[in-house]
Each structure stands twice: as C-alpha cells, then as structure tokens.
Amino acid sequence: MDLTDxxxxxxxxxxxxxxxxxxxxxxxxxxxxxxxxxxxIRRITRFPTEHLRTTIxxxxxxxxxxxARAVCSPERVERMAALAAAEAxxxxxxxxRAEQGMGFPGxxxxxxxPVEVEWPQRxxxxxxxxGPAAGTYPAMVAAATGRQDLFEGVLFGGVGERLADRFGTxxxxxxxxxxxxxxxxxxxxxxxxxxxxxxxxxxxxxxxGSVQPEALIRFSLLSALSARNxxxARASxxxxxxxxxFVMSEGAAALVLESLESARARGATVLGLLLGCGERADSFxxxxxxxxxxxIIGAMRAAIADAGLQPADIDYVNAHGTGxxxxxxxxTLGMRAVFGEACPPISSNKSMIGHTLSAAGxxxxxxxxxxxxxxxxxxxxxxxxxxxxxxxxxxxxxKRPARVRRVLSNSFGFGGQNVxxxxxxxx
Amino acid sequence: MTETIWITGLGLVSSLGEGPEVHxxxxxxxxxxxxxxxxxxxxxxxFPIHPLPALDLDRQIPKKGDQRQMExxxxxxxxxxxxxxxxxxxRGLVADMHLIVAAGGGExxxxxxxAVCAEIARLPAAEAGRVLNxxxxxxxxxxxxxxxxxxxxxxxxxxxxxVTGSSRTFMGEESAAADAVRIAAARLAEGRAKGGARIALxxxxxxxxxxxxxxxxxxxxxxxxxxxxxVAARQPAGGGLVMGSVAAFLVLETESHARARGAAGIARLxPVRTAAARRRGADTAEASAARLAEGxxxxxxxxxxxxxxxxxxxxxxxxxxxxxxxxxxxxxGLLRHTADLIGHGVEAAFPANLALGALAVQAxxxxxxxxxxxxxxxxxxxxxxxxx
Numbered sequence: 140m141d142l143t144d145x146x147x148x149x150x151x152x153x154x155x156x157x158x159x160x161x162x163x164x165x166x167x168x169x170x171x172x173x174x175x176x177x178x179x180i181r182r183i184t185r186f187p188t189e190h191l192r193t194t195i196x197x198x199x200x201x202x203x204x205x206x207a208r209a210v211c212s213p214e215r216v217e218r219m220a221a222l223a224a225a226e227a228x229x230x231x232x233x234x235x236r237a238e239q240g241m242g243f244p245g246x247x248x249x250x251x252x253p254v255e256v257e258w259p260q261r262x263x264x265x266x267x268x269x270g271p272a273a274g275t276y277p278a279m280v281a282a283a284t285g286r287q288d289l290f291e292g293v294l295f296g297g298v299g300e301r302l303a304d305r306f307g308t309x310x311x312x313x314x315x316x317x318x319x320x321x322x323x324x325x326x327x328x329x330x331x332x333x334x335x336x337x338x339x340x341x342x343x344x345x346x347x348g349s350v351q352p353e354a355l356i357r358f359s360l361l362s363a364l365s366a367r368n369x370x371x372a373r374a375s376x377x378x379x380x381x382x383x384x385f386v387m388s389e390g391a392a393a394l395v396l397e398s399l400e401s402a403r404a405r406g407a408t409v410l411g412l413l414l415g416c417g418e419r420a421d422s423f424x425x426x427x428x429x430x431x432x433x434x435i436i437g438a439m440r441a442a443i444a445d446a447g448l449q450p451a452d453i454d455y456v457n458a459h460g461t462g463x464x465x466x467x468x469x470x471t472l473g474m475r476a477v478f479g480e481a482c483p484p485i486s487s488n489k490s491m492i493g494h495t496l497s498a499a500g501x502x503x504x505x506x507x508x509x510x511x512x513x514x515x516x517x518x519x520x521x522x523x524x525x526x527x528x529x530x531x532x533x534x535x536x537x538k539r540p541a542r543v544r545r546v547l548s549n550s551f552g553f554g555g556q557n558v559x560x561x562x563x564x565x566x
Numbered sequence: 567m568t569e570t571i572w573i574t575g576l577g578l579v580s581s582l583g584e585g586p587e588v589h590x591x592x593x594x595x596x597x598x599x600x601x602x603x604x605x606x607x608x609x610x611x612x613f614p615i616h617p618l619p620a621l622d623l624d625r626q627i628p629k630k631g632d633q634r635q636m637e638x639x640x641x642x643x644x645x646x647x648x649x650x651x652x653x654x655x656x657r658g659l660v661a662d663m664h665l666i667v668a669a670g671g672g673e674x675x676x677x678x679x680x681a682v683c684a685e686i687a688r689l690p691a692a693e694a695g696r697v698l699n700x701x702x703x704x705x706x707x708x709x710x711x712x713x714x715x716x717x718x719x720x721x722x723x724x725x726x727x728x729v730t731g732s733s734r735t736f737m738g739e740e741s742a743a744a745d746a747v748r749i750a751a752a753r754l755a756e757g758r759a760k761g762g763a764r765i766a767l768x769x770x771x772x773x774x775x776x777x778x779x780x781x782x783x784x785x786x787x788x789x790x791x792x793x794x795x796x797v798a799a800r801q802p803a804g805g806g807l808v809m810g811s812v813a814a815f816l817v818l819e820t821e822s823h824a825r826a827r828g829a830a831g832i833a834r835l836x837p838v839r840t841a842a843a844r845r846r847g848a849d850t851a852e853a854s855a856a857r858l859a860e861g862x863x864x865x866x867x868x869x870x871x872x873x874x875x876x877x878x879x880x881x882x883x884x885x886x887x888x889x890x891x892x893x894x895x896x897x898x899g900l901l902r903h904t905a906d907l908i909g910h911g912v913e914a915a916f917p918a919n920l921a922l923g924a925l926a927v928q929a930x931x932x933x934x935x936x937x938x939x940x941x942x943x944x945x946x947x948x949x950x951x952x953x954x
Binding site: 283311 | 635665669670671674676679680681682683684685686687688694695696698699700702703706707708711712714715716717718720721722724725728729730731732733734735736737738739741742744745749752753756759760761777778780781782783784785786787840841842844941943944945947
C-alpha cells in the first residue's frame, strides 16, 4: 500500500491502543468482556444515592481506590487516561517515559469533560469558613486562597499538562470537548496533525470520570438517563423497543497514531489504519438532532468520502447507539440514508459499557480496530423486543464472526457536534 | 502551508464596549495619562473586575428563547461571534464555516451553591450526601446544565448563527485559544484539495463577574486585590491579575476564498506558534517563548500586544523575551499590556489581542503586530499579524 492516501496525505496508522472500561482495565479484559456480552453496569456504591432518579452507572474502580476518600472527576479522568496511555505507549514501543528521558515524539490530544470545583471540595471550603457567612462564596474564596492544589487540579488545562509532563509529549497539550463526540474529535485532531505533516505521531486520548451526584442529576433533569435501577445489567438497551435512556459510565482509551511511513521505518506492528474523518455540526436544537438527520448523515458521508471510499465498502458500523429513544431513531435514519437497503451490521458497545461520554468515541474506535483484527462483531446485548421502526441488523445479544476490513464509527454529541471515523485493516 | 490566511471579520466586546472603533481608540490612547479602564471595584471586592458593557442582545440573538437557554458567558460569546460574521459579510457562508471555540465552563447557580453549602456545612458528614442529593435534585434547573457545558458556546453559535461546517471546543485557559487559532489557520492553509476548509470562525469569551471563577483563580493566590492598578504598577506588590469581561471572535479565510467573494482583508494572519513549558528547572517560559520566536520576521516599528496577565513570573518571562528580541532584531514601536485596557480575558485574551493587532495594522498604526500569550499557569504563544 502507498504511504499516501487518495488526497496525497500521509496514511495514518494505529500502532498502540489502551483501554480502561467498566469491563476491566486493559484492552484484553475489556475486549473479552465485550465479546462475552457481559454488562459492566451496576449499582452506584461510591456515594449515597437517596433522592436520585437513577442509581446505576458504569464505574471503574481505580487500582488501590480508597472508598473513604472522594475522588473528584479531574483526578479520575487523569488516572484512567494515564492507565490507557501507558498501555498504548507500551504496545507501540514509542517512548512515553519522560522520567527516563524517553518522551513521545508527537503532540497530545486529550478529549475530556469540562471540570470544576466539585461538591466535596466546595463543602470542605464551606466548613472551613466558620461564622455567619459560612457557605457564601466570599467566605469560600477566603478559605480557598493559596490552595494551589485546588487551582491546578481544576484548571481545564491541568489534566493535559500533567499527562504531557508524564509521557513527554511534544508542544502544548490540546484538551478538547465536543460532548459525546469528544473521543472521536481527539482522534481526528491527531489524524489531521499527521496528515498536515506537523507530526509523525500523536497520542490521542478520550477519558471520562463524571459519575458523581450533580452530573447524574443534571442528565436526569434532561430526561436522558435510564432509570431501570432494579436490573442494572439490563438497563442499557440500544436499538431495542423498550429503551428509555442511556446509562452514564466512565473509562478511557488511548491510541498512538503514527504515519504509516514512520511505523514502517521503525518496524512497528500496525494495528490498523485511520482512513477518514468526517464532521458536521447541527444547528437545530441543544439536545436533539434536526429531524431531517442532515448533520448525522453529513458526518457519516464526509468520513466515508474522506477515506476515499463508497458506502458499500463499509463492512460494519460501530454505533453511537446510546439507548435514548431519540438517538437510536436518528441513527437508524442516518444508516438508511447513507447505506440504503443494504445497511451493514451495526452494534452498540454502550449496551455493555454504558455511555462513557467524553471517552466513548475513542473507546469505540479501539473496539472497532479489535473487530477488524479478530474478525468478530461485538454484540448489542439486551436485545429482547425488536423495535419495528429500527430495521437494522444490530448483532443481537451474541457476537458474530465476520470478515471486517473497514468500520465506520459514529459519535453524535449534545450541542450538535457529530464526528465519524473510518478505520481499516492494516495493509 | 500553501494558502495565505486573511482575517476578514472581527467580533470584539469588552468592558470598553463593542466593535472596532472603541477598541482602536483605546489602543491608540493607551498611554495617555489619567485614562482609566472601565471597572467594578465593589461588586466582587476585594477583587476588581472589568464588567460587561450593556449589549443589545436582540441584535445578535434574536430569539428570546435562545437567550433564556444561556447565561452571560454563552450570550457574550454568541453575541461576539455574530459580530464577527457580520463584520466579514459572511452570513451566507455559515453552513460551511468551521468553528473552533476556546471555552471555559459556564456559570454555576451561585445562589443554590451558597444555600446548599450553608445548610450542609452545619450537618454531620454522614448526612451530607443524602441532603446534597435532595437539594440538587429539587434545585438544579435543567437549562442551567446546558448553560454550563463548555461545548454549548459552540453549540449556541451553531444554533443561533447557523455555523455548521464543523464544531470543536478547546479547553485549557489562555493556550486553548492560541491553539484554536493555530489549528484553524493550519486547516485553512492546507487547502481544500487536502480536505481542508476555506473559512473558519475562531475565538473565545470570558465573563468576569462570576464568584465561581473567582474562587478558582483566588485559590492560586494570584488575583489582584484592592484598588485597580496597571500591570506594571502591580509588580512591586507581587503582581496579580484582574479579570476582564471579553469576547473576541475572528473570521479567518483563505485569501483566494476572500478574493473570490470580493471580501476585504482586515489583516493577514502570519505564523501562530504555541508551546507549553513545564516552568520547572531549565524548562522555563522564557526559553520556550524564545524557541517560538526563532526566525520570526519582525519589522522595525512592529507593535507588541502582550498577553501579560499581571502575574509576576510569566510577566518577567515575557519581559525577558521582549528584551531579547529588541537586542537581536528591529526596534519595536508601540507596546501595550492590553490587560490594562480590558483586563485579562483568559480564553478570550489571545483572540482579543489578535483582533487589536489586526485593527492596528489595518489603521496603519503599526507595520506589523506581534501578539504574545503567557498563560497564568501554563502556555506560551506568539503570533504575527501583518497588513494585507
């Protein structure tokens, strides 16, 4: 295969992958659980759940996590991102050990959620400020003054800076959010940097760690979450008739992207190729797609065209598939518009790991590569009552062997930010 | 880089007002003795801030329903984005316009936070979690969640102005904006044949009148307290930053695209370079910026618009860089700590300084503008703005 693509750009290879999901820490544990059709959703035990409409989530227990200490989102995001990145870099054999003077030769693109001072911290500050003004912002400001740890911990650039420091990536780390498309956007930015010749490699991460009370309540207030609390493993039901919302989850994925030329030159194992990226924003509504599906369809078509392919070249679609009534209906519309009567199989990893939000696009890109590598489609579990409005092959309940050469991975975000990736087999 | 990039539209709002004229005048008059910026020194005492000007929101956000879905930060950014699109005469091009926003977080419900904190601070820790859930479940407004989400400034720009080519939101304070401009320009410069874009909207906004953000920056110990003073005058007392309400969006466009539609360039965007020193040991902000400056083609009399926050260490690094450039290269002309005019606008600071630079070269006030960014905690950036 050529080292440049149909537009004359460097071909982008994946030479390292790392995963942290509710099914396990590491690629092997997560992929094994996914192929077994195991659910990673369970009751929330990390904090009290009284008065919450939803009391289930996908949760990752950090190694050595102390249940008595509240770990806030930025720290969770950073630790999971670091675990995934370390695995990806070890697999790629491409530096990433800054303390040993072996930095990574390219930039860091980190997809992550917005972070802020959270309730455990805010309540500590409120308790520290005694007297009648306790709990007011001026009193909390006085209590917080000089807390450099709080400042650095909650700055938007903080997590990326610490990861860049640890792994020795080059240049300013780029942190980004496009809601539920964030992980895919981080990959897209890495692909573009390599295509433009700015870098020969990029470390792309998507990480999420927002399973905490306020985030759960916020999503509940948007009526976005499943409240099937009594049976957590069966709560996430993408494309199924009785679906009623997504299940919040957390995790991280990291991909080492590299120009195929660079990977070849150093004899690296190529896990697959990033063939194309497409994006399209929606201007219709803050939480809903335009009923015409224009932005979703546009992003899917743009990704396929960017890869220099036709829809018929796609063997499998890794769905956005959140399990909300709205998303799955719109994704079905997009599939029919792009692929016509001959839709390829589509399955949703979220049926097992829940919706990992900022991590989802990156985690699902890794699963897409594994589907190509192992020739198997992961299932959509909890498929009990088919929805007649969804005439798609969703690989119901059980994995399926298949020859998979090219995968379209969909990510559609709140706020109308849609990103699709096309991944392909190693040449 | 194959295509030349023009700045064809500016949307600039600060405590001074909105639009090019008021800002061009302030830039020219900056050194005039006795001129004071617009300040609110009482509302968030002991911290002075630069407040938002009165905005006729209906002009850029015509639907009241859209205005209600946002809080001041998103409204400010959405408003300024619209000014930039209008200024570029690009209303008809929004469907294929690419968007990169540098965003912080949206406003919290401060009254709810305070009520919950006051109640729970007095409760035994064992009861706190249960009561917190109850208060939040009944007190949080659904619309506020969307108003808080960082990517929803971009989302609102898509909804209100129809910008749908693509949408990306960078996070990471000052340097997020510098990288947003750098990457938007690179994507335009690579040309359409390589999958690039031809027109983009890039920028950020910051609303200073917010206790939730003051809490974060106060934690660093770096917020200026008491009566306002210019950046230089703060240094003997240890330095400090004064938050400014600022929004700045730029319409960037390939020269060929602008010419084809008969659009005038305000200025040409030269190199945009970014880095992030660890600011530890030998890996200093000064050394990082000096590497960025290597080979920059500075012209005699170039204006310097500094992104100095007022914090001592990065200001010293910037001063050292500028001294080094003076020694090695042509003499600069006008130098402005723009934080003295409009305060420090975090994610809006770098785009605002680019906008001011574009206004300066367009007016012939300088043959070129060097824009610097030295983030409060991390991030170094340099850019050149050239005449068309």
